[in-house]
Amino acid sequence: MLPGALLKRAIEAIRASGGWLPFDRFMALALYEPGLGYYANASPKFGHLPGGPEGSGSDFVTAPELTPLFGHTLARQVAQALQATGTDEVWEFGAGSGVLARQVMEGLDALSVPLRRYTIVDLSGDLRERQRATLRAHEARVTWADRLPEQLSGVLLGNEVLDAMPVQLLVRLAGQWHERGVVLDAAGGLAWADRPTELRPPLEVDGSHDYLTEIHPQAEAFVRTLAERWQRGAAFFIDYGFPETEYYHPQRHMGTLTCHRAHRRDDDPLADLGLKDITAHVNFTGIALTAQEAGLSVLGYTSQGRFLLNAGLLDLASQAGTRENALMQKLVNEHEMGELFKVLCLAPEACAAGWTPLGFATGDRTHRL
Template sequence: MNLEQGADRATPLTRIIDAALQRAGGWLPFDRFMAMALYAPGLGYYANTSRKFGQMPDSGSDFVTAPELTPLFGRTLAIQVAEALDKTGTDEVWEFGAGSGALALQLLDALGDRVARYRIVDLSGTLRERQQQTLAKHSGKVEWLSELPETLRGVVVGNEVLDAMPVQLLVRTKGEWFERGVVRHGDGLVWEDRPTELRPPVEVQGAHDYLSEIHPQAEAFIATLADRMKQGAAFFIDYGFPESEYYHPQRHMGTVMCHRGHLADPDPLADVGQKDITAHVNFTGVAVAGQDAGLEVLGYCSQARFLLNAGILPLLEQATLAERTLAARLIHEHEMGELFKVIGFVAGEPWDAIGFAEGDRMHTL
C-alpha cells in the first residue's frame, strides 16, 4: 500500500537511495533508508557540512543538546565518570557520537589528570574537524576512531547517540502487521507497507491501527560494546521510555521525528539529508541487550534525578543567574528533566553509583 509521500528534487543523496532501491527490487525497509539519510559518506545528515548543534536557529543549527545548553551538564556528568574510573580501575574515557565536542571539552576540563586518554568514536568527518578545533588544548589526550576496537577498557559516555541509530517501522492495520518501507513514486519517496513476521517486543493492547518502532541496531550496538568491554562502565543519556510505556496503546503514531532549524516535523521522506531523523529509545531493550551480553545494569533514572544525585545543585549555587536559567532546563520536568533518561552499565563488579543513588527506576525496565 502506498501512503502519503515526501516529494523531493533529485540530489546526489536521493540518487544513491534510488540506486539502492533499484538493487533491492524497489522497496527499502526504513532502517536502511534512515542509515543512508543520516550517514551516507559526505551526503547524509551527519556526514555533511551543516552546523547541526547550537542554541539558537540563527546560528544555522538544527537543535540543541545538553552540553551545548550549559557546561554544567558535562561538569556534573564528570562527577559520575570520575567515580566510575575509580571503581573500575581505568583511566580512559570513550565517547560515542561526540557532536560538536562540547561534552568532551567539559569532561576533559573537569577530570584533568584523572584521564590519560579520551577516545572519540564518530562516523562524521566534518564533525571530527569541529571536535578537533574545540578540543585543541587537549589534543595530546584525544584520539579519534571510526569504529569500535576489538577490546575496550574505560568509561563510555554517549549523549543522544542511541536515538540516532536506524530503526525499523512496524504498523498494524486492521489487525495485520506490516513493515513500513520506502519506494519511489514519480518525483517523490513514499511509504509502502509489506506483510511481516516481525512484532514489537510486547503485545500492543487493542485492535486499533498502530505504528511503532523496533530497535535491532541500537540493541546490537550495546551487545557489541558489551562483548568488547573487558573492564569499565558505560552511561547513555537519551530520550525514551521503558517498553511498557514505549508500546502503550495510546502511543499509536510512533516516535520518529525530524529536526531542522530548531523545528520538528514528522516527515523523514522530505528534504532527505538536510535534517535529523530520530526515534525515542526503548530502554528495556537496551538494558536486556547489555545484560544478555554480560554487562550489569548499574541503574536507570530520569536525567533530572541523575544530575541531582551527581551533584548539580552545588554547581548551580556558584553559577550566574543566566547560567542557572539555562541549567534549569536540564532538570525541569517539562523540559529535559523527565523525558531524558540515563542508563548505566558495568563490566565487572557493580557498585552503588552516585548518579542512581535516589530515584532509580530499574524496576520499570
C-alpha cells in the same frame, strides 16, 4: 546540490533492493551516507540558534551545548566510575561538536582525576574537524576512532547517540502487522509502502486499532558488540525514551519517529534528505535486556534530572552565574529535559559489585524497566 545527490543515491538503493527499501536502511542512508547524509555533511547541527535564510545556524540544542554545568556534573560521575572500575580512559560515542568532551575533561581536571586518554568514536569526518577545533587545548590526550577496537576498557559515554541509530518501522493495519519501507511513486519521488511481516514489537499492543511503532535492532546489536569487546569500566547512555510498557502503550499509536530542522519538528523523513535529523525515542527496556543477555550488568536507570541532582549539579550551580542557573533549569525541570531524558548505566560483571554510581543514589528506576 546535496539533497539532489542524496536523493539520487536513495533512488539507486531502492532500485537495487527490488523496489522496496526497509526504513532502517533508508534512515542509515539519510543520516550517514558518506559526504551526503545528515551527520556526514558539513551543515550546522548543534547550537542555540535556528538556521537562517541560507541555512546557517543549528537544528537542535543538546544538553552540553545548553550549559557547561551538564558536562561538569557528568564529570563527577565519570570520576567516580574511573576510580571504582580501575580505569583511566573515557570513550565517547557520537561526540557532536566536541563540547561534552571538553566539559568532561575540564571537570576531571578540576577534580584532579588522572585521565590517560579520551577517545571519540565518530563516523563523520566533518564533525571530527569541528571536534578537533573545540578540543585543541586537550589535544594531547584526545584521539579518534571510526570503529570499536577488538578490546577496550574505560568509562563509556553516549549522549543522544542511541536515538540516532536506524530503526525498523512496524505498522498494524486492520489487525495485521506490516514492515514499512520506502518505494518510488509514479512520478519517481519517495513514498511509503508496507509489506506483511513476521516481526512484532517486544510487547503485545492491546487493541485492534491501527498502530505505528519502531523496533531497535541496530541499537541492540551495538550493545551486544560492546559486551563482546568491553573488559572494564562503566557506561552512561543519556537519551530521550521510555521503558517498554510506556513505549508500546496502546495510546502511542503514531510511534516516536520525528525529524529536526532549524529547531522545528516534522514527521516526514522522506523530505529534504540530508538536511535534517531523523530520530526515534529509545526503548530503554530493550537496551537493558540486551545488555543483560550479553553478560553486562545494569547499575542504574533514572531520569536525567534526578541523575544530575544526585551527581552534584546544585553544588556546581551555586558557583555559577545567573544565566547558567537559568539554563540549568532546562536540564532538570520535568516539562523540559529533566523527565523525558533518561540515564542508563551498564557495566561488565567484573565491575558491577561494590559501588553505586552517584547519579542513581536516590530515585533509581531500574525496577520499572
